[in-house]
Amino acid sequence: MKFETRAIHESTIIDPATGGIGGSLQLSTTFERAEDGSYPGGYVYTRESNPNRLALERGLAVLEGGVDAAAFSSGSGATMTLLQALQSGDHVVVPQDMYYGLRRLMQEVFALAGLRFSYIDMADLNAVEQAVTQDTRLVIIETPSNPLLKITDIQAVGEITHAAGAYLAVDNTILTPVLQRPLELGADFVIHATTKYMGGHSDVLGGALIAREATELWQRIQLVQHLGGSVPSPFDCWLVARGLQTLAYRMRGHNDNAQKVAAFLAEHPAIDAVLYPGLETHAGNAVHSRQSGGGGGLMSVLVKGEAEAAINAAAKVRVFTRATSFGGVHSLIEHRASVEGPDSTTPGNLLRLSIGLEHPDDLIADLDHALGS
Numbered sequence: 001m002k003f004e005t006r007a008i009h010e011s012t013i014i015d016p017a018t019g020g021i022g023g024s025l026q027l028s029t030t031f032e033r034a035e036d037g038s039y040p041g042g043y044v045y046t047r048e049s050n051p052n053r054l055a056l057e058r059g060l061a062v063l064e065g066g067v068d069a070a071a072f073s074s075g076s077g078a079t080m081t082l083l084q085a086l087q088s089g090d091h092v093v094v095p096q097d098m099y100y101g102l103r104r105l106m107q108e109v110f111a112l113a114g115l116r117f118s119y120i121d122m123a124d125l126n127a128v129e130q131a132v133t134q135d136t137r138l139v140i141i142e143t144p145s146n147p148l149l150k151i152t153d154i155q156a157v158g159e160i161t162h163a164a165g166a167y168l169a170v171d172n173t174i175l176t177p178v179l180q181r182p183l184e185l186g187a188d189f190v191i192h193a194t195t196k197y198m199g200g201h202s203d204v205l206g207g208a209l210i211a212r213e214a215t216e217l218w219q220r221i222q223l224v225q226h227l228g229g230s231v232p233s234p235f236d237c238w239l240v241a242r243g244l245q246t247l248a249y250r251m252r253g254h255n256d257n258a259q260k261v262a263a264f265l266a267e268h269p270a271i272d273a274v275l276y277p278g279l280e281t282h283a284g285n286a287v288h289s290r291q292s293g294g295g296g297g298l299m300s301v302l303v304k305g306e307a308e309a310a311i312n313a314a315a316k317v318r319v320f321t322r323a324t325s326f327g328g329v330h331s332l333i334e335h336r337a338s339v340e341g342p343d344s345t346t347p348g349n350l351l352r353l354s355i356g357l358e359h360p361d362d363l364i365a366d367l368d369h370a371l372g373s
């Protein structure tokens, strides 16, 4: 069956007791044993397994084309558990311009616990070749990256990684499996902040890891999660699973709207550059078109002038909402450097736009007004 059909049928369980097609919410933390000591329902304790989490994990595995998935209490929690499954002394290669919260997690937490990190430009395959050695255990990439929307060649980095005997994990939060399937391109793991497009309505925090094969590292990840407990609540699982049902249609809407907004901004006199991989002028467009089905819903723009010009433009929007994050139905605009704080390397004149599901004409008119033409 096709993606849309599976997305609807494989991430929900019709409630057997009532026939409710929205599925039931199982809030129990503990499950009854039979007289012989067995567990008739297959569940023991909710930190290890819960029906709502299992349904979500099955949906995530199916949509990314993996053998298994683990749902987490946040996107950061997913990457944290992946790193906790490594051992002191392991070498990890990550992007220079990765999601800033994860860069801080690496620098301020895991570097102190003995993991060794190399921060490199993943768009430069020579730099990847040089950084990945026989000591490397894991390579993490984000493509497109956030907030610079740089493109990494997933297949090429996968080959370099595997030649060194390491694992490749790809953060697929920005495109989702509707537009990009890293496991089919050779990645070992996919990472998601389901907080973004999978939840899709800015009302649930969550994360996920999906595995191409049940490798030794995957078993260790599951062990760390079961013992450590960075699991989502049943209701959070139910919300994300509901989001999966409409994911394909929402992603098409985000993608079509963003393509129109990007084309408009690229011609706008108040804009210096539009960072959006769906534009032919983007440096990574050739690689991106080969490995994905569209530019997605996220873009950044460099406003002509300094930080003040960008902040002033963001102050004038009426349809866009000034807020961080992305992936919901509301269009959001954000001055990224001031959210990232004093150690940010993001250009001061950069605004990040999450293109929502409003009508594109209204979004374009709003930006045109805000940019003062």
Ligand SMILES: *Cc1c(COP(=O)(O)O)cnc(C)c1O
Residues within 6 Å of the ligand: 074, 075, 076, 077, 099, 101, 102, 142, 146, 171, 173, 174, 193, 194, 195, 196, 205, 206, 207
């Ligand atoms: C948002 C985001 C995260 C963090 O997810 P949280 O749910 O906020 O912890 C990680 N990676 C990427 C690419 C993100 O966009």
